[in-house]
Amino acid sequence: MLYAILRAGERMLFDRISIFDVLQSRSRKLKEKIQSLTPDYLLNASEPDLITWLKDEFRMEVPTLDESKIEMEHRERQFDVSRSPMRIMYGDAPSIPGTEVTFILPFAGDASFFEVSPQQAIHNLSGGGNQVVTNGEIRFTMQAQI
Numbered sequence: 001m002l003y004a005i006l007r008a009g010e011r012m013l014f015d016r017i018s019i020f021d022v023l024q025s026r027s028r029k030l031k032e033k034i035q036s037l038t039p040d041y042l043l044n045a046s047e048p049d050l051i052t053w054l055k056d057e058f059r060m061e062v063p064t065l066d067e068s069k070i071e072m073e074h075r076e077r078q079f080d081v082s083r084s085p086m087r088i089m090y091g092d093a094p095s096i097p098g099t100e101v102t103f104i105l106p107f108a109g110d111a112s113f114f115e116v117s118p119q120q121a122i123h124n125l126s127g128g129g130n131q132v133v134t135n136g137e138i139r140f141t142m143q144a145q146i
Helices: 019-036 039-044 047-057 111-115
Strands: 071-080 095-108 130-134 137-145
Touching: 019 047, 111 130
Parallel strands: none
Antiparallel strands: 071 095, 095 137, 130 137
């Protein structure tokens, strides 16, 4: 039986903000930046330099996955099942043995993209596991109980 619970601070991937909201916000910030430039600056700046500067300022670096460096961690552990509606408890032993496997997928780029929902909604990406994005890697953890 698979058992998964999101721990404090963990989130599902691609579930926080709509891609339309991201694009609308970026467009608004670009317009605000352009409107904040003084006429004197605009008259004296070269057009190619201004375009390059704005492009660099508002570039969105979509993450790229490094599948060649995927790692896996495995460990045996005890699972607290004291609040599980699927188990009837007798006595003082609300934990059972199980296995936890974590796949570690390195990436380069802006981690905040893993919070953006695509145009077509994706549901149930978790597959019963937990995902954590941290320090240039995605950690997918699956747990199984005996």
